[in-house]
Amino acid sequence: MQAADWKPVPPEGERESRRYIDYFTRNGITKGSVLKSVELTYARSNVFFDDTYTYFEKSGTFRVACAKGCAMCCHTMVSVLPPEAFYLANYIRTQFEPDASRAMIERIVAHDAEHRGKSGAARHVGHIACPMLDPETHLCTVHAGRPLTCRSMHSGDLGACRTAFDTRDAYHPAPSHALFFKNTQAYYDAYGTALYDSGLFVEPLELNAALATIFTGKNVFVRWLKGENPFEEALADAALTDAPPPVS
Ligand code: SF4
Structure with a gap:
């Protein structure tokens, strides 16, 4: 194949599932193996995204318009599966300085108490920022541990994003590229299958509600590993039915 014809191939859900099943068969399903599997997923995802950026740059088929601080x-x-929520909770507990960690946990719990159940559209229209977004720098404070859904967000048109944001129109289209979403979907399918088949609860969760549940609940990780569902109040589906408020 000519270098110019090369195109990154996104991971494929079924093949990835087999990898995860093998991984958990070898290592067991424990706190450590679940957190490690998310870390490895992000590392592999980063390689795929780097390849994708290179492909876009060389082929000129797509230009990523996103920039730092936008x-x-x-x-x-943001919707996540339970392993990513546990990973991010652990990241906030271990990668922040103790005071900053406590402050972030309080911020997430307070944000969730105020906004739980709101849809993505309602948050967009209301300009409700993720609590992990630094309000001054507009940088993600958990960038290295952010979920796959956040990693897949790539706009090809800054003007479209700006119009959607300024006019509070949650349905204004901004072009993106399927390669980014296929990567996320493949890993979702892989986690979903490997862990669901092992008897664990695997449903999409709303990120902040899931984190607040982990931070305020008792033994949430242990209960989930036993096959319980500690996330009844954090299901993403519950937020998807919330209609956005009218544009003012
Ligand atoms: S986790 Fe980070 S990237 Fe994702 S929505 Fe929050 S601030 Fe943005």
Whole structure:
């Protein structure tokens, strides 16, 4: 194949599922193996995204318009599967300085108490920022541990994002590229299958509600590993039915 014809191939859900099943068969399903599997997923995802950026640059088929400090897409609902929520909770507990960690946990819990159940559209229209977004720098404070959904967000048109944000129109289209979303979907399918088949609860969760549940609940990780569902109040589906408020 000529270098010019090369195109990154996104991971494929079924093949990835088999990898995760093998991984958990070898390592067991424990706190450590679940957190490690998310870390490995992010590392592999980063390699795929780097390849994708290179492909776009060489082929000129797509131009990523996103830039540091542009966080309009951080005003929506983020859905995650339980392993990513546990990973991010652990990241906030271990990668922040103790005072900053406590402050962030309080901020997430307070944000969730105020906004739980709101849809992505309602958060966009209301300009409700993710609590992990730094309000001054507009940088993600958990960038290295952010979920796959956040990693897949790539706009090809800054003007479209700006119009959608300024006019509070949650349905104004901003072009993106399927390669980014296929990567996320493949890993979702892989986690979903490997862990669901092992008897664990695997449903999409609303990120902040899931984190607040982990931070305020008792033994949430242990209960989930036993096959319980500690996330009844954090299901993403519950937020998806919320209609956005009228544009003012
Ligand atoms: S976790 Fe980070 S990237 Fe994701 S919505 Fe929040 S601030 Fe934005």
